[in-house]
Amino acid sequence: MQDEIDSPQHHVDSAGTYVAVLVTLLFLTILTTAVAYVDLGYFSTVIALGIACTKMLLVALFFMHIRHSTKLTKLVVVGGLLWLAILLLLTLTDFATRTWIGVPGR
Amino acid sequence: MQLTAEREHYLNASYGLKSWLLTKDHKRIGLLYLFTITLFFFIGGAFATLIRLELLTPQGDLVSDDVYNRLFTMHAIAMIFFFMIPSIPAVLGNFFLPIMIGARDLAFPRINLLSWYLLVAGGAFALFAMIAGGVDTGWTFYTPYSTTYANGWVIATALGIFIAGFSSILTGLNFIVTVHRMRAPGMTWFRMPLFVWANYATSLIQILGTPVLAVTIVLLFVERVFHLGIFDPARGGDPVLFQHLFWFYSHPAVYIMVLPGMGVISEVISTFSRKPVFGYAFVAFSSVAIAVLGFLVWGHHLFVSTQSAFAGLVFSFLSYFVAIPSAIKVFNWTATLYKGSISFETPMLYAFGFIGLFTIGGLTGLFLAALGIDIHVTDTYFVVAHFHYVMVGGTIMAFLAGMHFWWPKITGRMYPEGWAKLSALIVFVGFNLTFFPQFILGYMGMPRRYHAYPPEFQVLNVLSTAGASVLAIGYLMPMVYFTWSLKYGKVAGANPWGATGLEWKTASPPPVHNFDETPIVTHDAYDYSTVHGEEIQVG
Amino acid sequence: MADHSHTETLDLRVQFDTAEQQKDCSTLGMWIFLITEVMFFGGMFAAYTIYRQFYPEVFAIASTSLNAKIGAFNTCVLLLSSFTMVMAVRAGQLGKQKAIVGWLILTLIFGGAFLGVKGIEWHEKFVEHHIPGQAEFHLEGLPQSEQGHAQIFFSLYFSMTGLHALHMVVGAGMLIWLLLEARKGTFSAKYYTPIDVGGLYWHFVDIIWIFLFPLLYLIDRHLKV
Incomplete structure (x- = not known):
């Protein structure tokens, strides 16, 4: 309210x-x-x-109907996409950098 | 006090099993959750008892290694997914969040009831798996062991967790919509009690994290049942990907467990110091900050996997940031006590226990976030002690604080203060005796998840098992005296603690739609000038 | 605020003060649910991203074994169903009860057609031995050492399209329920929230397919013209 x-x-x-x-x-x-x-x-x-x-x-x-929606709905959508980006990017932080720093024994 | 015999409230408005199983009243649903999670607490506790008994002696003499693997797995699954995650949000949050913001109910009462049925259905799957022979993968279900080699009830257990996850998601969804759209007139965001803020932040984690666990379980399911090969190293799949997806949820899940507890502590510390929480806005935002930062640190569970060293650095660095909002909370609670009019009722004793134990749990978390130290203590009892200090010393302490604090509101009866103080003391002593030796054991190198250990570790293990026995007594006592108080407890007034929240402005127990008329809020949270003197009966 | 509780109606449940508040809560609730769905599919998109980065050539060759023209056709069918769904919502806003029923039936037909085509495609995969986990699995044009990587592509293909199809089936069930309610005359310009909220779900499932189509069907198509 x-x-x-x-x-x-x-x-x-x-x-x-x-x-x-x-x-x-x-x-x-x-x-x-x-x-x-x-x-x-x-x-x-x-x-x-x-x-x-x-x-x-x-x-x-x-x-x-996002263009007629409340600000809160828009925030929910943007926030959700942001979290998807966190999931993808931080996972890639591992998979894209495995050759960057050598670890003995690996 | 009022004439309770005549007044209609949520407990006597209707009778019979059907009136409970089909109820849409958030207060009754909260109590349904209370029964369910208490059952799982004692199941998980029974597994813990067997684990501690086995570890009394260095030899593996009570159970075989295989049975031991099943015991610690099912201990964790019962405690994490079916006790701790629903504990404070689904019981106390369900009961009090709508009342604290002046609403008649949650936004979606039917979905709220559905959430409880989903938890029960998920619990039934998990219970079936436990009775049928259990599962031995550890609660983390790491692949490829879980997909290919494990011969326990992996699928039944995983399905149970999957279904319970929906319960958690729907509770979070309900809370978020309720907080946004159902607040009473005058209840602005910065007048909300900190318990509501904490549950709101928890709900954010529930809706953003749990679906990733759900899809991880689905992928595990299709790999085990249909032999698809998403994590299969034999086909070029990467098991570490499973660990990433699993911990994307399961690290934030730690904050699902502890954040609502922090909310309870804010309420209790303020009430029994008779002071507004110091730095209200900081404490409120620190809940949201913990929820957000919690999603950026999961890689610290993968330091000893093949995760890249660069990612290890990034996740180690990010992990330290969680300390900031956590420290803000601890320091602000301490500052709230300063020059407060402090009284030592049972909820306050548990709150003190929480602050001390959570601080130890949190600080040892910093050890584990440091790459070098983590490599040394990974998969040792140091880690076991660390997360038990956060979850048992933190969450369960806070849950018990909340149960004692709100018991008069829920039931209309006071619990026996003397017995309760004694049990708080026993829990505190028992807890430390159980888990502090485990820090030393871990640092000395005792690995977790083994049913036998070298003889030089026995003294500390005996201490730990002795502590667990004391702890068990401490946990059984509230069960007994809470039940006793339902009939023999002193009748509680509307506001026995002289507290400020809206829940204390309605009768105990509350009427069906919480308030006789919609409250209009004109003051900030924790404004003790609004509490009438004659209602205070502390001491 | 004089009246604390009121008698409950479909468009004004007892916990709400105004019908506007109730409608707003339902819409917000569905959007939050859709965000959980984004994260649910997100886990699979993460797996897809990583394995495509691991094995780009195998993914390209495996992708060309799918029929892009059927995929494009099916995408169009699904987009049509989204159009008829939004027309059903519009009919709801205007309170045209007959039009609601008509548009919902069309949506159901297009949705069913999509699932039917999907079923044919899946059947083809069985015939061609492109089912991961089966001993006969073999993808033409790849050496034996890379057959495992191709299995990962098809594992993702079946998980992603399978879970998408499951969401379609749930959506179809929802459409049938809406249809039955609409025929009873439950909906009006005053109360059409279920169609509105159901529409959001249907469009969301459409959006997931909008991404699945290029990611699964259209990797380096030029390799096989």
């Missing part, structure tokens, strides 16, 4: 908005599949993940 409920979800998006988002998502799916057949070296992965993140943002912002 104390946190201000800044924009309660009274907002109804038009069906046209949703159709536009759907078309974009389908286009991005075809794009990411097509690009995968081109040899771009490391950038293949970067582009694939970039397109996936864009699609995630579209689904989250429009279909999941």
Whole structure:
């Protein structure tokens, strides 16, 4: 009750908005599949993940109504992604650095 | 006092088994949890008894090495997953968190009841595994032993923990939503009691950490049952990855166990010093800081694995940071006592015990965070002593402090003060006698998880076993006098301690929806000017 | 605040003061649940990241053994189901009871189609002996010494798509329940929270697939044109 409920979800998006988002998502799916057949070296992965993140943002912002959500909901989402980053990055701190410092006997 | 015979409250509003098993009242669910975890405490205690009996003599004479492996594994599983993790949050948090913020119930009462059933279901799996022959992997389930070689009930136990994990997640989810959205008018974030802050921080760990344990158990499950090979070294998998995922949850889980206890201590220290907690905001934020930092240090459990030396340095460095918020709490509790009007009721005795023992447990944690010392004492009794000082000396002391502190509110009866003080003393003496010798044993090099040991370690082991017997008496006593007090205890008023929280402004035991009318909060937490003099009956 | 407790209705449970507060709690609760799901799948994404870094070539070759066109088709089917789901929520906001039922049925059909295609794909893997842990396991184009690494790729493939499919099945169960309630006329513009919250879950499962598709199907496709 104390946190201000800044924009309660009274907002109804038009069906046209949703159709536009759907078309974009389908286009991005075809794009990411097509690009995968081109040899771009490391950038293949970067582009694939970039397109996936864009699609995630579209689904989250429009279909999941994040853009009309409370600040708290946005904070929950950002916090969750931050914790996912902690899990991935600190695990990689081990796996990516195993050759950096030699340990006798290993 | 009031005429208790006439007044309706949460205990006499309805009767019968069904009214308990289908209740949506957070207070009744808290008591259901209390029965469940007490059962597992005594199961875990029975395993501990057998372990200490075996270690009375250097030879492996009471049980075989295989049975001994099963004993310490099941001791840990019963105590960690089915007693300690649900203990303070699911019993005292469930009962008091909504009342302390002036709410009628948690945000999701049905999910709250579901959480309890999930714990019971998970407990049933674990109990089945224990009865059917147990599991010998250690509570950490390290691969590839657990996936390939162990012949115990790995899957049943792991499923039990998986299900109990959902219970923990849903409790955390419920608490977070409740704290954000259900506070009474005027109950701002910085007017909340520190117990609520501590449980909020705990809930953050529960929702962010537990799912990773869940997926780790799933991957263990598919590897053992379907022979997928995610951690299998024979196929190029890395067992250390299992350890990373496991400790991503299980290190923060230590703070799931101890943070709510810290919340209890803040309430008790303030009440029995009649002073606001020194540096309230620092203590509040230190709970959140511990929750966050707890996620950045798990690699210190992997110092002797093939984890890279660089990662070892990083995790060692980060581990020291946990000392900062922990020290803030200890120093601020001590500063709260300064010039306070201190009285030595039982909860306060347990709180003093907590501060001393947690400090020893925490400081020895710094030894273990140091790479060089850790290599020396890894997998010795030094580690065993360290985490028992934090969990038993910390969490269980705090749980008992909280149980005594809130017993009059929960039941409407006072416990017998003399007996309770005696038991607090016995627990403190017994605990130190049990676990202090283990520091020395570990430093001398006695490894953990063996059923036999060289004869020169016997004196200290006998001391430890003797201490465990004293400790057992100390733990049994509250069981007896709490039960006795239900019928014969002095009737408690609404506020027997002269404490400040909202829970003391409603009747004992509280009505079904906690308050006769929604409270409106106008003061900070621990504002003793709001407590009426005539309600104080300390001494 | 004069009335402390009130009679309980679907859109105003006894523990809440206002319907707005109740709706807000449900949405927040679901978002927090979804964060736990992020961490749940996160453990598998961590395992994937590490093993792909360990064995990049094996992952590329193993990935090309999956059918990217079927994968892309299935991704589109799932995106369509997300669209029909959000239309069901919109119908809920507007209180159009018939439209709710229609959109929910469509969502269920697309979701079922996705699972059906997934089942066919899994079946193919069995036929091709790409099931890790089985003695016959063999991935064409790799020496014997690297077959184990390929098994790790397929272990991740089956764990990740399997748990995703399990979430779809749970979601389908939820859709059926929503459908039954919607036909009873439970939902209105005043009370459609279950559709809203169920929609969040459905979209989340969609987002997981949005990442699984390129990570599993599209690694270095140019190797096999």
